[in-house]
Amino acid sequence: MSAQDAHYAGELVDGARILALFGDLATELLIRLDGNEGLFRAYETVEFLAPVFAGDYVEVTGELTAVGHTSRQMRFEARKVIAAGSRSGWGESDAPADPRAPGAADVLRDPIVVARAVGTCVVPRSLQRKPRELYLPGLPAGPAPTTGAVTPPPPGSDGEVILTAAIVGAELTRAKTPHLPITPDEVADEAARCREAGAAIIHLHVRDDDGRNTQSAERFSRVIDAIRSKCDCIIQASTGGAIGMSLDERASPLVCRPEMATLNCGTINFGDDVFVNSRPDIRALARRIRAAGVLPELECYEVGHVEEALALASEGLVPMPLHFQFVLGVKGAIGAREDVVLFLRSLVPSAATWAIAAMGRFQQPLTELGMRLGGHARVGIEDNIYISRSVLAEGSAPLVGRAAAYARSIGRPVADPAQARLLLGLGESR
Numbered sequence: 001m002s003a004q005d006a007h008y009a010g011e012l013v014d015g016a017r018i019l020a021l022f023g024d025l026a027t028e029l030l031i032r033l034d035g036n037e038g039l040f041r042a043y044e045t046v047e048f049l050a051p052v053f054a055g056d057y058v059e060v061t062g063e064l065t066a067v068g069h070t071s072r073q074m075r076f077e078a079r080k081v082i083a084a085g086s087r088s089g090w091g092e093s094d095a096p097a098d099p100r101a102p103g104a105a106d107v108l109r110d111p112i113v114v115a116r117a118v119g120t121c122v123v124p125r126s127l128q129r130k131p132r133e134l135y136l137p138g139l140p141a142g143p144a145p146t147t148g149a150v151t152p153p154p155p156g157s158d159g160e161v162i163l164t165a166a167i168v169g170a171e172l173t174r175a176k177t178p179h180l181p182i183t184p185d186e187v188a189d190e191a192a193r194c195r196e197a198g199a200a201i202i203h204l205h206v207r208d209d210d211g212r213n214t215q216s217a218e219r220f221s222r223v224i225d226a227i228r229s230k231c232d233c234i235i236q237a238s239t240g241g242a243i244g245m246s247l248d249e250r251a252s253p254l255v256c257r258p259e260m261a262t263l264n265c266g267t268i269n270f271g272d273d274v275f276v277n278s279r280p281d282i283r284a285l286a287r288r289i290r291a292a293g294v295l296p297e298l299e300c301y302e303v304g305h306v307e308e309a310l311a312l313a314s315e316g317l318v319p320m321p322l323h324f325q326f327v328l329g330v331k332g333a334i335g336a337r338e339d340v341v342l343f344l345r346s347l348v349p350s351a352a353t354w355a356i357a358a359m360g361r362f363q364q365p366l367t368e369l370g371m372r373l374g375g376h377a378r379v380g381i382e383d384n385i386y387i388s389r390s391v392l393a394e395g396s397a398p399l400v401g402r403a404a405a406y407a408r409s410i411g412r413p414v415a416d417p418a419q420a421r422l423l424l425g426l427g428e429s430r
């Protein structure tokens, strides 16, 4: 901060100077993301936390925290890293012998956060130019990933995202959305559209001719054949079925030899119902999945379900490395929040893969957060029927397409089914 930046008595710098730095950062982020400078629309919050003086050095960082159709939300932080010597009497540094010596300045062992802000910029669609990749500056290793930071991929990996499309569900009805596929042909067409949009896995429930959920092996077989005739997606059969089904019913699709199947790892309140998964039943299903040579995806709706999945692994009932689905925001179970994701992620072994399936309006922000944190994502109308507020998604493919675009925007390629099979260890003996 130069003498020209000092605006008030005592060489105090005005807050607008810091906001100008945030504005420059916002512009850089927009250019990196959209190839356009964009416009700042509004600050949601601004906090000035410590004084800045002429002679101080201030470093600012900015992170993209949400990307909408045209809006880009960002978070900024300004930290004082060097304090002008004449100010060391403010207790900000290890005071040198003579802090008033000409030119004296102190590097602060612990930088001081002087301001924080959250703001939103816009880049109209017509001005968005997609750079071929997101060019990230070579930043030094910083603190642990937070909401906006993108976790670098593990060495030797391009960090591909596996997108799962949950295209039918068990509870959804045509009354809630006319875009629910029911017949084998409708389901297969929707699977193919999702594959086109970027899905590698189809999470599958099936319906009878009247649209009622069924776990009938015969119906699963017809639908799986129809999907396989139209696309090469990995098919993940639900063994959750619908509330109240018996274990035998739930296990029936396994005879169709899907490549994957869900294994629900605990009981929860599921809206006003109870989705029962007793420990003996979980183990019985795990044994059946293993006997069928099918890869289980570990559905965890609560923290304790992750612990249970780890217990199954130590009992040899599920193969390593594990693949988790954190299902967040079911009414009656754990919420769809960042702190929840960070904690769940901290529980899983480093070799495991994990994804987020978040309900309703949480689907977009939480799957995007998961992708930034190195996870995979499940989207689709089983979990969320809207593409934006009050606007129905025309099936699951637009939701997949949006997730794929976001993955690419943060530098993560979207895995095709063959890449997903490699990442999940499918095809290896289990």
Ligand code: KMH
Pocket: 169, 170, 171, 238, 239, 240, 241, 242, 243, 262, 263, 264, 270, 275, 299
């Ligand atoms: N229909 C829910 C009760 C799964 O597919 O494995 C269970 C469910 C989970 O959808």
Ligand code: ZN
Pocket: 166, 169, 170, 203, 205, 238, 240, 382
């Ligand atoms: Zn399901």
